[in-house]
Amino acid sequence: MKFRVIACLFFASILIPFHAGAKVGFRGLDLSDDNRLLFRAESSGGGAPSQHGLFISRLTDLALQQITAFPEKMELLDGGGTLQVQNVFGAVRIPLSGGLPRNIPGFPSFIAGVPAAGGRTGDIAASSDGRWALFVEPETYAYGNLVLLEIQSGRTRTVVRHIERPASCFPASWSPDSRVFIYSREGKLYYYAVGSPAGMDERFRLIGEGGINSVTWSANGDFFYLKGDLIYRVRGPELFTRTLYANFLEIGSLAGKIPFEFDPAFDFFRMSDDARSVLVCRGRRAVFYCLLEPDDYASNVRAVLPYVLIPRSSLGVVFLWSPAGIITVMAQVPSANSRGAETLAWRLRADGKEVNFVPLQGAPGSEALLSPDGRRVLIWGEDGVFLYDYVNWRLIGKVSERPGFSCLWINDEEFISGDSGRIERINVRGGRSLLCLSAADEFGFEERGSRVFAKNGGAWFATDGRSPWTETAGANVRKTSLVSGRYRVYLERQFHGPYENLPMIRNTASTGTAPLLPAVQYTGEPLPPAEEEGVPGLFTHGPRGGRREVALCFDLYDDASGLPEVLSALRRYGITATFFLNGDFIRRHPGAAKEIAEAGHEAASMFFAPIDLSDARYRIADEFVARGLARNEDEYYRATGRELSLFWHPPYYAVSAEICAAASRAGYRTVGRDVDPMDWVSRNSQSRQYSASDTIDRIMRQKRPGSIIPVRLGLLSGGRNDYLFLRIEVLLDALVRSGYETVTVSTLLEHAR
Numbered sequence: 005m006k007f008r009v010i011a012c013l014f015f016a017s018i019l020i021p022f023h024a025g026a027k028v029g030f031r032g033l034d035l036s037d038d039n040r041l042l043f044r045a046e047s048s049g050g051g052a053p054s055q056h057g058l059f060i061s062r063l064t065d066l067a068l069q070q071i072t073a074f075p076e077k078m079e080l081l082d083g084g085g086t087l088q089v090q091n092v093f094g095a096v097r098i099p100l101s102g103g104l105p106r107n108i109p110g111f112p113s114f115i116a117g118v119p120a121a122g123g124r125t126g127d128i129a130a131s132s133d134g135r136w137a138l139f140v141e142p143e144t145y146a147y148g149n150l151v152l153l154e155i156q157s158g159r160t161r162t163v164v165r166h167i168e169r170p171a172s173c174f175p176a177s178w179s180p181d182s183r184v185f186i187y188s189r190e191g192k193l194y195y196y197a198v199g200s201p202a203g204m205d206e207r208f209r210l211i212g213e214g215g216i217n218s219v220t221w222s223a224n225g226d227f228f229y230l231k232g233d234l235i236y237r238v239r240g241p242e243l244f245t246r247t248l249y250a251n252f253l254e255i256g257s258l259a260g261k262i263p264f265e266f267d268p269a270f271d272f273f274r275m276s277d278d279a280r281s282v283l284v285c286r287g288r289r290a291v292f293y294c295l296l297e298p299d300d301y302a303s304n305v306r307a308v309l310p311y312v313l314i315p316r317s318s319l320g321v322v323f324l325w326s327p328a329g330i331i332t333v334m335a336q337v338p339s340a341n342s343r344g345a346e347t348l349a350w351r352l353r354a355d356g357k358e359v360n361f362v363p364l365q366g367a368p369g370s371e372a373l374l375s376p377d378g379r380r381v382l383i384w385g386e387d388g389v390f391l392y393d394y395v396n397w398r399l400i401g402k403v404s405e406r407p408g409f410s411c412l413w414i415n416d417e418e419f420i421s422g423d424s425g426r427i428e429r430i431n432v433r434g435g436r437s438l439l440c441l442s443a444a445d446e447f448g449f450e451e452r453g454s455r456v457f458a459k460n461g462g463a464w465f466a467t468d469g470r471s472p473w474t475e476t477a478g479a480n481v482r483k484t485s486l487v488s489g490r491y492r493v494y495l496e497r498q499f500h501g502p503y504e505n506l507p508m509i510r511n512t513a514s515t516g517t518a519p520l521l522p523a524v525q526y527t528g529e530p531l532p533p534a535e536e537e538g539v540p541g542l543f544t545h546g547p548r549g550g551r552r553e554v555a556l557c558f559d560l561y562d563d564a565s566g567l568p569e570v571l572s573a574l575r576r577y578g579i580t581a582t583f584f585l586n587g588d589f590i591r592r593h594p595g596a597a598k599e600i601a602e603a604g605h606e607a608a609s610m611f612f613a614p615i616d617l618s619d620a621r622y623r624i625a626d627e628f629v630a631r632g633l634a635r636n637e638d639e640y641y642r643a644t645g646r647e648l649s650l651f652w653h654p655p656y657y658a659v660s661a662e663i664c665a666a667a668s669r670a671g672y673r674t675v676g677r678d679v680d681p682m683d684w685v686s687r688n689s690q691s692r693q694y695s696a697s698d699t700i701d702r703i704m705r706q707k708r709p710g711s712i713i714p715v716r717l718g719l720l721s722g723g724r725n726d727y728l729f730l731r732i733e734v735l736l737d738a739l740v741r742s743g744y745e746t747v748t749v750s751t752l753l754e755h756a757r
Contacts, residue, residue, distance in 0.1 A: 027047075027502060027503060027504040028045055028046065028047045028092075028119075028120040028502055028503055028504070029045070029046050029503070029504040029505055030043050030044070030045055030046075030495060030503070030505055030506065030507055031043065031044045031046060031056075032044045032447065032484075033484075033486060033493050033494070033495060033507055034447075034448055034449060034484045034485060034486075035063075035485050035486055035487060035488050035491060035492075035493050036449045036454075036485075036488065037488055037489065038454070038488075039062065039063045039064055039488050039490055039491055040060055040061070040062055040063070040449075041060065041061045041062075041063055041493060041507065041509075041520070042058070042059075042060050042447065042448070042449060042456060043058075043059055043061075043507060044056050044057070044058055044059070044444065044447065045057050045059060045093065045114070045120060047092045047093075047120060050124065050577060050737075050740045051124040051573070051576050051577045051733060051736060051737060051740065052076065052091075052092050052124055052125050052576075053074075053076060053409065055074040055076065055091055055092060055424075055443070056074070056443055056444075057070055057072050057073070057074060057091070057093050057114075057443075058070075058071050058072040058441075058443075058444045058447055058456075058458060059071065059114075059115070060456070060469060061520060063488075063490075063491050063493075063509055063520075066520065068114070068115040069104075069115065069469065070093065070096060070104075070105045070107070070114070070115050071104050071105070071441075071456065071458075071467060071469070071473075072105070072440065072441045072442060072443060072444055072458070073089040073091065073096050073098065073105045073427065073440050073441075073442065074089075074091040074092075074093075074409075074424075074442050074443060075089050075091070075409050075410045075422025075423070075427050075442055076089075076090055076091040076092070076125055076409055076410065077089070077090040077091070077125065077127075077409075077410055078090070078410040078411075078412055078420065078422050078427075079130055079412070080100075080412045080414065080420070081097075081130055081131075081132060081133070081134035082133060082134035083133070084100065084414055084415070085099070085100050085134075086098070086099060086100060086134050087099075087100055087412075087420065087427070087439065088108075088128075088130055088134075089105065089422070089427070089440075090125055090126075090127075090128060091125055092120060092125050093113060093114040093115070093120050094107075094108075094111065094112065094113020094114050094115065094116070094118070094126075095108050095111055095113060095128050095137075096108065096113070097134075098427070098439055098440050100414070100429065100439070101472075102429075102437065102438060102439045102440070102472040102473075103439075103440070103471075103472045104440065104467060104469070104470070104471075104472065104473075105440065108137065108153075108155060109155070109156075109157070109158030110153045110154075110155075110157075110158030110159065110160055111128060111137065111139065111153060112126075112139075117522075119501075119502050119503075119521070119522075120502065120503075124733065124737050126139065126140075127139065127140070127170045127174045129174045129176055129177070129178060129185075130155075130178075131178045131182035131185075131198075132178065132180060132181075132182050133182040134155060135154065135155055135156065135182060136152060136153065136154060136155065136178075136182060136198055137152075137153045137155060138150060138151065138152055138153070138163075138174070138176050138178075138185065139151055139153065140167060140169050140170060140175070141162075142169065143165070143166060144701050144704075145169075145700055145701055145704045145734070145738035145741075145742075146168065146169055146696075146697035146698070146700040146701045146731070146734055146738070147166050147167065147168060147169060147697060147701070148166075148167060148168075148169045149162050149163075149164070149165045149166070149167065150162070150163045150164045150165075150167045150175070150176065150187060151163065152196075152198070163187070163196055164187065164189060164194075164206065166189075167187070167189045168189070168697045168731075169697075169734055170734075171730065171731045171732075171733050171734050172569075172730075172733065173216060173217070174216070175187055175188050175189070175216050176188075176216065177216060177219060177220075177221065178221075179221055179225055179227070179240070180221055180222075180223060180224075180225055181225050181240075182198075183197060183198060183199075183240075184196065184197050184198070184240070185198075186211065186216070186219050186227065187216070188214065188215045188216045188218075190695075191213060191214070191215070191725065192210060192211075192212070192213055192214070193210075193211040193212055193213070193214045193215075193216075193218060193219060193229070194206055194209045194210055194211060195209050195211055196209060211229065211238075211255055212229065212231055212255060213231060214229070214230070214231055214268050215268030215269060216268070217268040217269075217271065217272040217273075218230050218231065218266070218268045220273065220274065220275055222275065222277075222279070223277070225240045226238060226239050226240065228259060228275050228279070229255065229256060230262075230266045230268075230273055231266070232265055232266065233261050233262050233263065233264060233265055233266065234258060234260075234261055235258070235259045235260050235261070235262065235273075235275075235282065235296065236255060236256035236257065236258060236259060237256050237257050237258075237259040237279060238255055238256035238257075239256070258298045259279055259296055259298070260280075260282070260294075260295075260296025260297055260298055261296070261297065261298070262282065262284055262292070262294050263294070263309065264286065266284070266286075267287075269726055269727070269730060270286070270287050270288055270730075271284060271285060271286050271287065271288075272284075272285050273285070274323045274325060276325065276329070277327060279296070280295065280296055281293065281294060281295050281296060282294050282296060283323050283325065283331065283333075285314075285321050285323075287565075288314070288318065288321065288568075288569075289313065289314050289316060289318070290311050290312070290313050290314065291311060291312050291314065291321065291323075291333050291361075292309050292310070292311045293309065293310045293311070293331065293352055293359070293361075294309060310352060310359045310360050310361055311361065312333055312350045312361035314333075314335045314348075315335070315337045315348075316564055316568070316593075316595075316596070317337050317338050317567075317568050317595070317596070317599060318335045318336065318337050318568055319335075319336045319337065319338070319345060319370075319568055319571075319572045320335070320336050320370065320572075321333065321334070321335050322334040322335075322371065322372050324372055324374050324381060324394070325374075326374055326377075326378025326379075326394060326395075327376075327377065327378045328378055328395075330351070330352075330378065330394065330395065331351065331352040332349055332350070332351050332352075332364065332394075332397075333349065333350045333351075333352075333361065334347055334348070334349045334367055334372055335347065335348050335349075336348075336370040338571075338599055338602075338603075345370065346366055347366055347367040347368070347369060347370055347383075347385070348363070348366055348367075349363070349364040349365070349366060349367050349397075350362060350363050350364060351364050351397070364397050365397065367383050367392075368383060368385070368387050368388070368390050368399075369383040369384045369385030369386075369387065369388075369389075369390060369408065370384075370385040370386075371383070371384050371385060371408075371410075371411075372384075373411055373412070373413060374394060374413075375394075375413050375416050375419070376413060376415060376416050377416045378394060378395075379393070379394060379395060379416070380392065380393060380394055380400070380432060381394040382403075382411045382413070382419055382421075384408030384409070384410075384411050384421075384423075385407070385408060386407050387407075388402055388403070388404050388405050388406060388407065388408060388423070389402070389403040389404040389406075389408035389411060389421045389423055390402055390403060391403055391432065400432075401434075403421050403430060404421055404423045404425075406423040406424045406425045406426075406461075407423060407424045408421065408422065408423045409422050409423060409424065410422040414429070417431060417432050417433075418430065418431050418432070419432075420439065422442065423442065424442060424443060425441070425442050425443055425460050425461045426438060426439075426440075426441055426442055426460060426461070427439045427440045427441075427442055438465070438472070438473060438474075438475070439472075440472070440473065441458055441460050441465060441473050442460075443460065444458035444459065444460060445458075445459045445460060445461075446458070446459035446481075447459070448481035448482060448484060449481070449482050450466075450480060450481070450482065451480040451481065451482040452480070452482075454468060454469075455467060455468050455469075456468075456469065457476070457479040457481050458473070459479070463475055464476050464477075464478070464479035466479065487512075489513075490511065490512060490513045491509055491510065491511060491512060492509075492510040492512055493507055493508065493509055493510070493520075494507075494508050494510075495507060495508070496508045496519075498523065500743075501523060503521070503523075506519045506520065506521060506523065507519065507520040507521070508520070539659055539660065539661055539664055539676070540661050540664060540665070541661070541664035541665060541667075541668050541673075541674055542659055542664050542674050542675075542676045543651075543673060543674065543675050543676065543752075543753065543756070544675075544676035544677060544678045544712060545678040545708070545710040545711050545712055545752070546709070546710030546711075546712075546751075546752030546753070546755055546756050547709070547710050547752075547755055547756050548708060548709055548710050551709060551710075551745070551755060552709050552742075552743050552744050552745060553709065553710070553744060553745040553746070553747045553751070553752070553755075554707055554709070554710070554711045554712070554713055554739065554744050554745075554746060554747070555581075555582060555711070555712045555713065555746070555747055555748060555749045555751070555752045556579075556581050556582075556713050556715065556735075556736075556739070556746045557581065557582045557583070557584060557675075557677075557712060557713065557714045557715065557749060558570060558581060558582070558583045558584070558714075558715050558716075558717055559583075559584045559586075559610060559714055559715070559716045559717065560583060560584065560585050560586060560589040560596075560610070560717050560718060561586045561588065561589060561610070561614045561655065561716075561718055562586065562588040562589050562592060562614060562718060563589075563592075563717070563718030563719050564589070564592075564593045564596045564717070564718065565717065565718050565719045565727075565729075566717040566718065566727060566729030566730065566732075567596055567599075567600075567717055569729060569730065569732060570715075570717065570729055570732050571599065571600070571603055571605075573732050573733050573736060574603075574605070574736075575603070576733075577736050577740070577746075579736070579746045580604055580605055580606065580747075580748055581605050581606070581746065581748065582605070582606040582607075582608055582649075582748045582749040582750070583600050583605055583606065583607050583608070584608050584609065584610040584652070584653055584714075585597060585600075585607055585608070585609065585610055585636070585640060585648075586610040586611060586612075586613065586614050586636075586655060587610075587611065587612035587613050587635060587636045587639050588613055588614055589718075590636070590639040590640055590643050591639060594642070594643035594644075595643075597640060597643040597644055598643055598644045601644040601646050602644075605748075606649055606748040606749065606750055607640065607644075607646070607648055607649060608648060608649045608651050608652055608653075608675070608749065609633055609636045609637070609640075609648050609649075609651075609652035609672070610636075610652060610653060610654075610655055611632045611633065611636060611652065611654060611655055612631075612632045612633075612635040612636045612639065613632070613655075614655045614656075615655060616655060616656055616658050617654045617655070617658045617660075617663055618656075618658035618660065624660070624662045624663055624666060625666070626666045626669055626670070628666075629663065629666035629667055629670060630666070630669070630670035633652060633667065633670055633672055634670075636648065649749075649750060650671055650672055650673065651672060651673040651674070651675050651749065651750070651753070652667060652672050652673075652674060652675065653674065653675045653676065653677075654674070656684070657676060657677060657680075657714075659674060659676055673753065675712065675749055676712070677712045677713070677714050678706075678708070678711050678712055679703055679706045679707055679711050679712065679713045679714075680714075681699050681702065681703055681713065681714065681715065681716075681728060682694050682699065682702070683696075683699055683715060683716050683724075683727070683728040684716050684720070685724075686720040686721065686722030686723060686724055687722045687723050687724060687725070688721075688722030688723075689722065693724065693725065695725065695726055696726045696727060696728045696730060696731045697731065697734070699728050700728070700731065700734055700735050700738060703735065703738075704738050704739075704742065707739075707744070709744075710752060710755075710756075712749065712752065715728055715729060715732070715735075716728070716729075717729050
């Protein structure tokens with residue numbers, strides 16, 4: 005198997021700039037007598053949880069060592085012997101016996117020299133045996149190259165070029181035996197065997213149409229493929245024979261049918277262990293339980309499907325399906341009385357001949373994971389980590405008071421809890437041991453010795469830089485020093501790039517001062533085009549110079565599809581945006597209008613109905629425009645108890661001097677756009693339809709400081725191959741990494757004065 009070796013700094017050569025709100029800062033410099041620099045790196049905002057890591061650098065060679073690991077994401081590998089931890093500083097591995105984080109050779113990370121970006125954590129998909137890992141090497145803002153990494157050697161191979169960068173899920177999935185993975189690209193599914201010869205034509209690895217949500221693996225290495233309303237079971241050996249005929253012969257054997265068309269952009273499914281039934285979440289809203297029958301022509305097919313209707317505002321759905329067949333559905337929704345969220349739960353119950361979903365008491369977290377035997381379940385979130393009796397849905401105990409970020413089961417009796425303070429190995433009977441610290445509240449070097457101390461949760465821990473953290477009764481921490489016999493260190497503020505400051509090193513035994521880390525600057529942008537004569541009274545963009553900010557606006561005509569995903573993403577990024585609401589949307593979804601208002605976003609008008617004001621059938625008189633705007637104000641007030649902002653844009657951005665003048669006399673400022681994403685183009689349109697990823701790259705090429713960028717929410721009547729709102733996190737991440745701040749339209753208006 006041939007591999008190529010790549011430098012671990014490849015991220016630094018491409019789209020590297022970052023948003024001020026997501027910058028990484030350095031704190032607590034402490035220099036030892038033997039020239040080791042101890043410091044903390046902190047990251048907040050940009051779509052990832054606020055977090056920090058503790059690092060040591062040998063100033064003699066600038067080598068970096070990470071000694072804490074924030075458990076934003078965790079995987080258990082190598083037969084349960086190794087823990088992989090991911091966060092904004094990269095990915096590391098920790099022995100299950102406990103230890104300090106170890107770098108993964110070949111994977112880009114902060115300790116390997118890649119700038120800590122802020123923003124979202126880059127995904128890595130590891131094989132279950134721990135030998136291989138997949139990641140997406142950035143190519144553009146929306147596309148990258150899928151790279152296969154051999155962990156032991158650090159060698160890499162590019163599997164496929166120009167694949168979509170991950171949004172809500174990674175575009176590839178490993179088989180349980182770690183021999184094969186399936187990936188999705190441009191609406192099609194392919195397989196790849198790790199022993200495949202380099203350069204094998206992708207056409208001969210085609211499975212069929214679909215997305216990564218179209219497939220799920222079984223424990224024995226088979227996988228199920230849902231296409232249309234048919235579920236196929238594909239056994240391992242078939243991959244290497246049937247894919248040769250994938251263009252005209254469906255792969256696998258028919259396992260059953262569902263009573264509707266499956267859309268991998270919006271739907272996902274989970275098979276039972278015996279492959280005789282399936283759970284399907286349709287449209288991210290309704291969950292159906294289906295018994296699988298390959299032949300639905302006979303009269304014994306079930307007439308009624310048990311289902312549960314998830315609130316439209318749902319932020320995520322979790323399936324729990326025990327080996328004994330106990331099914332629970334969990335959904336996180338915005339809380340009715342606060343800006344937080346609550347988790348609802350339902351259980352499938354069979355009562356005689358009737359099978360239906362019944363509500364359970366709400367869960368105390370947004371994520372959950374069943375034990376292998378299905379007797380217990382871990383539930384975690386902002387309120388902590390909890391252990392439940394799954395069968396009786398009863399709380400056994402609270403594992404951690406601190407916010408939980410990731411948990412894993414080792415076996416039926418042991419699990420790993422990763423919270424904001426510690427990563428611990430815990431027994432269901434209460435015994436626990438520390439695997440690694442997640443963070444350090446205080447830290448410093450030993451007064452007379454070489455150990456490092458860190459305070460966490462009121463207790464002190466120590467390590468010599470090689471051994472695991474161990475709790476210590478007393479910590480003789482020496483006074484912080486910025487000077488050794490050879491060096492002097494200090495922090496210097498940075499005005500550009502991903503860092504808010506940089507540790508600087510002055511070599512007192514020689515000459516010269518240099519940063520500990522290489523400075524990274526914003527990517528240069530071409531100057532904006534010359535201003536063109538526009539429509540009088542139309543505001544299309546903010547000031548072109550000075551602030552690097554854009555207004556990202558969301559247009560709601562009549563359908564709420566995409567709104568929960570967008571609100572959730574904006575909350576994670578800490579962004580307040582502008583929503584333009586049409587009267588039809590407010591009347592159909594008053595609860596959604598209220599949720600936008602309660603989330604603190606800016607709401608503006610898009611007239612009382614989605615009519616094209618450029619149509620010759622409408623006479624653009626002052627009274628017509630004024631009444632349409634006033635009616636929309638009243639609709640919004642009835643739904644939310646609040647007032648709309650006094651600016652608007654006509655439906656479909658159909659503007660003219662007459663429309664702007666009429667709106668101005670009604671007290672409104674008309675807003676336009678200087679970037680058109682073309683996400684309103686449906687399959688029925690004569691205009692070119694761009695994919696969501698192509699749209700993101702187009703936006704990033706066209707935007708300038710002060711740009712107004714609209715994003716249309718809701719499904720189009722003519723349909724689309726994909727929707728921009730489903731990849732909103734990729735767009736937000738692109739803006740963050742381009743050094744842009746996302747603001748409201750009113751902020752742009754204010755800065756334009």
